[in-house]
Amino acid sequence: MSVDSRAHDADSPKEASESVVSMAFGWPFLDPTTMETQGGTTQGSKVTLAGEPSEAWEKIRQPDLSKQERDRMAVLAMAGSFRVSFQFIESMGFAEDYKPSRPYFSWATEHVRVLADTPTFVSLQHTLVMYFEDEEMGGPMVMKHWRQDWTYEDRELVVYRGHLVWEKMKLAEEEASGGWSQAVFQVDDSPRYEAFGRWEHEAGFSRWTSNDAWRPLPRREFSVRDDYNVLGGTQAITITPTGWVHFQDNCKLQVDSKTNSPRSVACEIGINRYERILEPTIQKxxxxxxxxxxxxxxxxxxxxxxxxxxxxxxxxxxxxxxxxxxxxxxxxxxxxxxxxxxxxxxxxxxxxxxxxxxxxxx
Known part of the structure; x- marks a missing residue:
């Protein structure tokens, strides 16, 4: 589910539309009209953002936590109710006649629930819950979304190899020591990708950074792109006092079906922001x-x-x-x-x- 970029809690429709055009950073000499964002068109209802640090954030900052427990608190801080924005823009291309595709932008309201929580495993289920400005649509529209499973010192990952093939990859004990895997699943609970990384905790944030991992073609480009079939890259998930940010540094790859060798088509940067909300109430x-x-x-x-x-x-x-x-x-x-x-x-x-x-x- 995605909604129109014009539907912001603080901006008028005109102001939001103008900000979308200026969002195309990195391509200052292109005609701005060629870089207008693509994405959702439905206008969601206004939201009220949480202004104070969350209880989940305060738990991460508790003194005398072990490193493993502080990591787990950071994972659990991704649960709650959020306004989520999805932004992607290509940063470079490798064809002689390359022209960047239009940036992507959409947003939604989403509730993240805890399905499982143990010292070494946390499962988080995302659910889209949308109210709309259009009185005829109203709401709420509720739809199961993606899931993320976190495992401490995971030594057996299920990784994507291209062409809808997944296989097990084993890590040595020293490779897995102190780290967490993040396994991401599609809306139907089929696998999408799994990556491994480590958390770091500073005074103002907590961040998990992954290794390089392949993923299937994202749904946002399923119907508009056929020149690549694998998205590879690294991720960073950063917990902030009022939410979290998912940053992606991706490369769009065309993987040969016979040799499984990749050819780089373009690179992109993605920023998904999860901002805690007070209204509308979407957990119920x-x-x-x-x-x-x-x-x-x-x-x-x-x-x-x-x-x-x-x-x-x-x-x-x-x-x-x-x-x-x-x-x-x-x-x-x-x-x-x-x-x-x-x-x-x-x-x-x-x-x-x-x-x-x-x-x-x-």
């Missing part, structure tokens, strides 16, 4: 959605755990029987939500059979 609609569908999504996660446990390498089909994987899962979850009825055994069978139906035989 998110909680209501998960109260109805959470048991089914738990079975979907369980089906994927079985795949990770039993397969060192696997490939996903782009579609099966004319449908995408997310369509199958979201359709089943919508039926549960509409009827307010869930059969655990049927849900488990559907989750397992659906996941397995989308696996290629390698």
């Amino acid at each position: 609609p998110a909680d209501a959605y998960w109260a109805k569908t959470g048991d089914y999504w738990k079975e979907v996660r369980g089906a994927w755990k079985d795949i990770f446990r039993t397969r060192d390498r696997f490939q996903l089909k782009n579609q099966a029987d004319g449908k995408k994987l997310y369509e199958e899962h979201f359709g089943y979850a919508a039926e549960i939500e509409a009827t307010d009825s869930y059969d655990k055994e049927n849900g488990r069978t559907h989750a397992q059979e659906t996941v397995n139906r989308f696996l290629e035989n390698l």
Whole structure:
């Protein structure tokens, strides 16, 4: 879900529109009209930002925490209700006739809930919850979004290799010592990518920086780009007193299907800002959605755990029987939500059979 960049809590539509044009930093000699942002068009409702440091931030700053525990507090600080902005701009290209693509900008309101929390593992589920300025649309619109799992001293990662293939990568004990992996999953709980990095804590922020990792083509470019098929790069997640920032330094790669060798097409910078909000209240609609569908999504996660446990390498089909994987899962979850009825055994069978139906035989 993405909404129009003009819908800001502090800016008028004209002021916000003008700021979008000037946002195209790094290309000062191009016609500004060629660098106007692409992205969402629906106008979300106004938000009230939190002005004071959060309780989660204060927990990170507690004295006498072990390094591992302070790291875990930083991961947990990503939970809550946020206005999220997504910004991407290409910084360079490698073709002779290269012209930068239009920058991307959208925003949404999102609730991040804690699915699991132990000293060595934290799972965070993102849920889009949107209210709209358009009275006919109103809201809230609630939709399951992506998930991130954090594991301390993780020695077995499931990494992306291109062409919808993932495989296990093992780290030596000394490589994993003191670090955390971040595994990111699509809206349908299928894997997206996994990276490894370490947290650092300073007086004004806490930051996790990753190694280089490959990812599938992002959804924001699925329908507009066919000149690259892998997004590779490093990330930094920085916790601030009133939210967090996800910075990406990416390279767009065309990976050969036979040799698996990459060719660089362009590079981009991405900045996603998660700013804590007080209004609108979005946790209650998110909680209501998960109260109805959470048991089914738990079975979907369980089906994927079985795949990770039993397969060192696997490939996903782009579609099966004319449908995408997310369509199958979201359709089943919508039926549960509409009827307010869930059969655990049927849900488990559907989750397992659906996941397995989308696996290629390698």
